Amino acid sequence: MGGGKILGMLIFVVVIVSAAGGGGGEGGYGDNQQKKWWKWMSSSSVASSSVVNPVVSSSIVLPLYGNVYPVGYYYVQLNIGQPSRPYFLDPDTGSDLTWLQCDAPCVRCTRAPHPFYKPNNDLVPCKDPLCAALHHADYKCESPEQCDYQVDYADGGSSLGVLLNDLFTFNMTSGARIKPHLALGCGYDQLPGQSYHPLDGVLGLGKGKASIVSQLHNKGLVRNVVGHCLSGKGGGFLFFGDEVYDSSRIVWTPMAHDHMKHYSTGSGELIFGGKGTGLKNLFVVFDSGSSFSYLNAHTYQGFISLLKKELNGKPLRETKDDYTLPLCWKGRRPFKTINDVKKYFKHFALSFTNGWKSKAQFEIPPESYLIISSKGSVCLGVLNGTEAGLQNVNLIGDISMQDKMVIYDNERQTIGWSPANCDRPPKSSNMIM
Template sequence: MKSGVILVFCLLCLSLSVSPSWGSDDRRQKWWKWPSTGKSICSSVVLPLYGNVYPQGFYYAQIHIGHPPRPYFLDPDTGSDLTWLQCDAPCVRCTQAPHPYYKPNNDLVPCKDPLCASLHSGDHRCDDEPDQCDYEVEYADGGSSLGVLINDVSLLNLTTGVRVVARLAIGCGYDQIPGPSYQPLDGVLGLGKGKTGIVSQLHSQGLIRNVVGHCFSSRGGGFLFFGDDIYDPSRIISTPMSRDYTKHYSPGYGEIIYGGKATGLKNLLVIFDSGSSYTYLSSKAYEGLLNKVTEELRGKPIQEALDDETLPFCWKGRRPFRSMRDVKMYFKPLALSFSSGWRSKTQFEIPLEGYLLISAKGSVCLGVLNGTEVGLQNFNVIGDISMQDKMVIYDNEKQTIGWTPANCDRPPRSDTMTI
């Protein structure tokens, strides 16, 4: 949705077979591929992340697609399913991208393919173009992508040290409308729950378990992972995914806690969304939180910085703020409390760094925005700023969302046991 640890080493669980070499010399490099058995294996894919919440305003992953493989920078988005690249095809509207546009092949996904049907709600018909799957995806910020679904291969490294060539259905986008939060990337990496999500596709081929997670560093960068073998489940705080709202990764309804005390701001439908840089609350919850923060600041040597337009609400002190240490006496930590079962609750803790930032002008700004004003209606979105320095795990097999504090500056490697 656009509005951007423990490594357990396991033995190879299935026999290997050789796939065609992509190198010029077969003796130098072999490329391995798992046979498609429909079974999950004990391995993961780990991708480095680049970027930051501020000042860039987005994170991105690099993924290699095509034959031969070419690199592309994609926005990792748990709020949407389809992975698409801006295509080197006759464009209606082409947006700026850091790499040459993706050159499509002729391996079109037919309209009758189940993956195509999963992209269309309601009555899916194939009368006009039976041999191809047209798609259109729209994002919460008003942006969209229009194109055709094709099959291509992606080069991925497993944590077991094995390199795989996975066949994926991706979007060849030839008409993009950028929303206000658009960033100049090559496309979107869809990490959602649907069948076209990259994790679902890799899982259906028996490469990984149906688990995706990320670790955003507050210092910039981090890592993204598919599969479940890079963390210790005993260290994870988790809550069930909502059974009533299944379109996105949602723990259901939550309550805002400020400074360890209940605020009365509850029954908030919450979504975890890595495609959103900031956290968004519906109007009533946003105004309520802003009132709590303003009340806490009353009588302290800090005032609203009307000349700082970094975010809607910024405050300045007697001297410019340089770090969160300078503002910890003025603000209190946040948390979201979720019901995890009968009389059981879990808390997603949000420290100062998880909802505040220091601007270039030395002000401290509120990284929580009014979601109703940007078209999110009554949804409350936990964005990247509030997930920094945490490993966040979306386990589609256990139907849970989990998290734990983590050093996101050190991604796991295939030849190490722990980080």
């Protein structure tokens, strides 16, 4: 991160997967220049023969590492391949495709913590439904034996490659160890975006057929539920399935049906200090691929105005010599922890109705929207999304989901959350961790 400046940490949201001959994208996220598509030279396919017994009453729990600041991202270790090797992936609820930087050979790859993934020959053919799920309806199969993909992220990053199947190793909460064949991207051409993370790839946790949780569900291994618990102290856990929480203790709200690509609660209202702000009809998306939260320009300006009004007369002053985030304040002496300053800041919340009688509020206390920089300033972890290229999207990122269990239940089409101790994964007498 050059010059100590954090640029949004954004993997995000609207994933555009272009047809092989196409450049471009949709939704105003920029046109990519047409690229030469590398053709995979393969002979035969490796047999996908990992027989497992369906255990839908069980779940998978994976430890998370990293933090919002100063690391700038959370990551999970997955063991993939034959023989199984470890890879560090960015868990991203804003996209579907899981991919690894891949020695195919690699045209352009970025620095990674492990040697690049060595691909096998078990290619996903172009006619496979998983391939179709990653492309526009008018996609033409130029090479029937393989599924080419290109995924573009809103921060300018991209991955181009081919889809294949390989063994993933998971430990279930039931005590069983499973090794299902799942589809993943062999990314042989990566461009880093502004929020570049030095990882082996991305773990796609979105709603589409190609996401890991959808694939596990389709094999009868877990219920189609994904969730995470990010600790404010760093680390936490990620889970697939619904066995690790008590549903009656969770605040639930329906997923928006008119925004099927994203985990969205639809229209929300900004609440500040327990009071309505008049900032309503906010399109809100939950995105674990973004370290910080974002409000559209109009809402952001309103929020900043309320914040500054509240700080009037408090022993804080804006500082221009701390570039950690766009807005930082200094005290009389450097701050050490959020506890030094949280008394000066109010809670805010996003309130959702979505057709249910009662309103669901997603509470965001000061420790879930502020960081203490290395210079001892307190900085605002809510950024202007319009400036970041998110147009009118309001995005709840990792910082605001800390110390909460957040659950995306694709079977019931609901999103839920509850305060939680995320410091250690849930215990189970049979769990292999």
